[in-house]
Amino acid sequence: MHGNEAAAEGAIAAGCRFYAGYPITPSTEIAEILSGRLPEVGGVFIQMEDEIASMAAIIGASLGGLKSATATSGPGFSLMQENLGFAVASEIPCVVINVQRVGPSTGLPTKAAQGDVMQARWGTHGDHPIIVLVPSSVQEAYVLTVRAFNLAEKFRTPVIVLMDAIVAQLKEKVELPDTPQVVNRPLPAESPEAYKPFAFTEGGVAPLAPFGREYRYHVTGLLHDEHGFPTEDAEVVSRWWRHMTSKIDAHLDEILQWEEALLDDAEIALVAYGGTARAAAHAVTLARAQGTRAGLFKPLTIWPFPEKAMRELAGRVERIIVPEMNLGQIRLEVERLAGGRAAVEGVNRADGLAITPEQILAAIMKVSRLAA
Amino acid sequence: MKLQNSFILREYLRPQAFPTTWCPGCGLGIVMSSIAQAVHFRGLDKNNVAMVSGIGCTGRMSGYADFNTLHTTHGRAPAFATGLKMARPDMSVIVVMGDGDSMSIGGNHLVHAMRRNIGLTAVVVNNAVYGLTGGQSSPTTPVGGRTSTAASGSFERPMNLETLARAAGAAFYARATVNQTAALTRLIERAMGVSGFALVEVVSNCHVLYGRMNELGDASQMMKSMEEQTRRVNPVLLRRAAAPLRLTSAGSPATPVSTATAQGVHQDPRVPRGVIFERHGSRDYSSRYYAMLEQKARARA
Numbered sequence: 001m002h003g004n005e006a007a008a009e010g011a012i013a014a015g016c017r018f019y020a021g022y023p024i025t026p027s028t029e030i031a032e033i034l035s036g037r038l039p040e041v042g043g044v045f046i047q048m049e050d051e052i053a054s055m056a057a058i059i060g061a062s063l064g065g066l067k068s069a070t071a072t073s074g075p076g077f078s079l080m081q082e083n084l085g086f087a088v089a090s091e092i093p094c095v096v097i098n099v100q101r102v103g104p105s106t107g108l109p110t111k112a113a114q115g116d117v118m119q120a121r122w123g124t125h126g127d128h129p130i131i132v133l134v135p136s137s138v139q140e141a142y143v144l145t146v147r148a149f150n151l152a153e154k155f156r157t158p159v160i161v162l163m164d165a166i167v168a169q170l171k172e173k174v175e176l177p178d179t180p181q182v183v184n185r186p187l188p189a190e191s192p193e194a195y196k197p198f199a200f201t202e203g204g205v206a207p208l209a210p211f212g213r214e215y216r217y218h219v220t221g222l223l224h225d226e227h228g229f230p231t232e233d234a235e236v237v238s239r240w241w242r243h244m245t246s247k248i249d250a251h252l253d254e255i256l257q258w259e260e261a262l263l264d265d266a267e268i269a270l271v272a273y274g275g276t277a278r279a280a281a282h283a284v285t286l287a288r289a290q291g292t293r294a295g296l297f298k299p300l301t302i303w304p305f306p307e308k309a310m311r312e313l314a315g316r317v318e319r320i321i322v323p324e325m326n327l328g329q330i331r332l333e334v335e336r337l338a339g340g341r342a343a344v345e346g347v348n349r350a351d352g353l354a355i356t357p358e359q360i361l362a363a364i365m366k367v368s369r370l371a372a
Numbered sequence: 373m374k375l376q377n378s379f380i381l382r383e384y385l386r387p388q389a390f391p392t393t394w395c396p397g398c399g400l401g402i403v404m405s406s407i408a409q410a411v412h413f414r415g416l417d418k419n420n421v422a423m424v425s426g427i428g429c430t431g432r433m434s435g436y437a438d439f440n441t442l443h444t445t446h447g448r449a450p451a452f453a454t455g456l457k458m459a460r461p462d463m464s465v466i467v468v469m470g471d472g473d474s475m476s477i478g479g480n481h482l483v484h485a486m487r488r489n490i491g492l493t494a495v496v497v498n499n500a501v502y503g504l505t506g507g508q509s510s511p512t513t514p515v516g517g518r519t520s521t522a523a524s525g526s527f528e529r530p531m532n533l534e535t536l537a538r539a540a541g542a543a544f545y546a547r548a549t550v551n552q553t554a555a556l557t558r559l560i561e562r563a564m565g566v567s568g569f570a571l572v573e574v575v576s577n578c579h580v581l582y583g584r585m586n587e588l589g590d591a592s593q594m595m596k597s598m599e600e601q602t603r604r605v606n607p608v609l610l611r612r613a614a615a616p617l618r619l620t621s622a623g624s625p626a627t628p629v630s631t632a633t634a635q636g637v638h639q640d641p642r643v644p645r646g647v648i649f650e651r652h653g654s655r656d657y658s659s660r661y662y663a664m665l666e667q668k669a670r671a672r673a
Contacts, residue, residue: 040668042669046454046455048451049480052451053448053454053484054451056451056452056454057451057452057455057458060442060451060452060454060456060457061455061456061458062459063455063456064456064463068455083444083448211442211463212462212463213419214419216438216441217440218386218442218443219441220435220442221444221445229435
């Protein structure tokens with residue numbers, strides 16, 4: 001199957017029973033597949049009037065108690081940012097799959113890119129925590145989509161699956177687990193009177209009661225107290241911030257995932273994610289064949305960024321190369337974390353073509369000569 | 373006949389969220405009270421009622437009413453409500469919006485909620501101005517109306533929501549004012565019984581901004597003028613108003629509103645209030661969808 005199909009099947013396996021979306025290349029197959037699959041499992045598929053409405057509808061459905069998702073691509077992702085922020089602020093679990101294409105604007109609609117990495121982190125206005133996962137294979141598209149739903153439920157937050165058109169349109173063999181581990185939404189243990197739908201707990205979240213039970217509460221995009229009522233009290237707002245940041249920061253061990261290959265003795269580390277990580281892995285093999293000790297660090301969770309691991313890596317290797325299909329969005333992050341301990345450079349293109357292993361190899365050879 | 377307990381407004385409000393942000397004399401309190409009464413007299417369980425609102429003075433209503441409440445982003449309330457209704461088709465979902473919220477920034481969502489004919493009760497509170505941001509022109513500001521963004525009078529043509537609702541395919545459209553509260557309550561109550569998208573436009577007053585800028589007087593004077601500027605549609609005429617909808621095919625837009633409401637009588641410049649049209653045989657999109665699911669399940673079994 002291809003990456004889009006794997007993401008759609010991952011959603012079904014994770015218990016997604018509501019999808020709202022608007023057609024856009026190169027993510028449309030996800031909608032097409034789910035329009036057939038969801039009715040088979042008693043779920044709801046609805047094609048909305050635009051991406052703003054799609055994002056709104058999945059939040060509404062999530063409050064109704066259904067695990068919900070939408071899928072889109074660059075321009076649609078931009079339109080979703082307003083309501084994505086709403087889901088962050090009101091702590092409504094949902095999953096957004098963004099299949100990246102070349103931007104800005106209409107860009108190159110059918111060509112792959114990784115230009116939305118920073119939009120996925122900071123696209124909606126205001127500071128906010130967010131979780132973003134990046135699959136680099138069809139298998140990972142499935143596994144990480146399931147994981148996205150689990151993290152969304154667990155931390156009551158939108159989770160973004162940031163695919164690129166390489167992975168989305170790639171066909172390869174996958175092994176689907178019979179029953180993937182799935183996190184379901186618990187009901188509140190306390191009485192409706194005692195229920196605080198937005199409880200400020202250090203590093204935790206309150207269970208989200210679905211609408212239609214006896215827990216009648218208020219949900220708003222205004223900053224609010226533990227009961228959901230708007231507040232302008234700076235003390236309450238700062239407690240809200242502590243809650244919002246700690247619920248992610250306290251669980252980095254669980255949220256962060258990355259893979260390392262041949263880094264133990266490496267002098268040169270590649271940091272690559274998504275479709276580009278495949279070319280990077282091959283470039284490592286090619287470099288090793290020529291006697292250059294290269295290795296690969298592949299984040300599967302890109303936001304929050306694996307900061308600690310990256311700092312350690314920068315202390316271990318002499319040089320870091322960050323190949324990505326944009327003009328250097330993650331390179332800047334790596335540079336910041338390396339703090340001058342390892343030299344960082346990028347291999348970049350945003351012309352719709354994939355970065356080849358040879359291109360990365362050339363960069364490895366160039367820096368290895370410099371080191372020699 | 374179901375026996376009703378007497379209506380106690382307090383039972384439908386959240387005292388902890390008071391006082392409201394609304395100005396004294398604002399029509400929004402009246403609208404909220406009418407919605408609460410409509411829910412009460414329909415005998416609905418508060419737990420099974422949701423109120424979804426957008427942004428603006430009207431948007432704040434969801435914070436004060438004791439239902440499952442969702443205060444969304446500007447204009448997007450119909451889209452949030454669509455998701456909720458599709459997830460919980462058994463739930464009564466009331467969407468409250470202002471004129472700018474529903475017709476300007478949220479125009480597309482409103483149009484498509486009406487086209488889908490999803491089972492929502494939309495209450496559009498129309499005061500012809502943006503209140504919360506300080507009196508700017510709205511899509512229903514009359515030509516010549518002075519606002520803080522049209523100091524010498526608006527020269528844009530206002531939106532005709534009624535015609536839009538007919539064309540888009542809403543199941544029910546009624547107009548009320550905050551000055552005729554009993555009728556307002558009855559119309560919302562009736563809208564809540566409709567299968568499909570039911571819209572109640574409520575003419576309201578912003579005496580603090582629009583009223584002051586146009587020398588329309590205080591709240592009571594503005595309400596008084598609602599009396600003079602509107603007319604209750606004749607019940608016989610009501611049926612006639614509905615007739616063109618029955619004559620055309622289910623999917624096609626109805627005859628223009630001017631001919632529909634004024635058939636057989638003299639033209640009247642006053643704005644009609646009451647039930648303006650009701651599409652017969654309408655069926656809520658969410659119930660149609662779940663019937664389809666059941667059919668599929670049976671076919672597989």
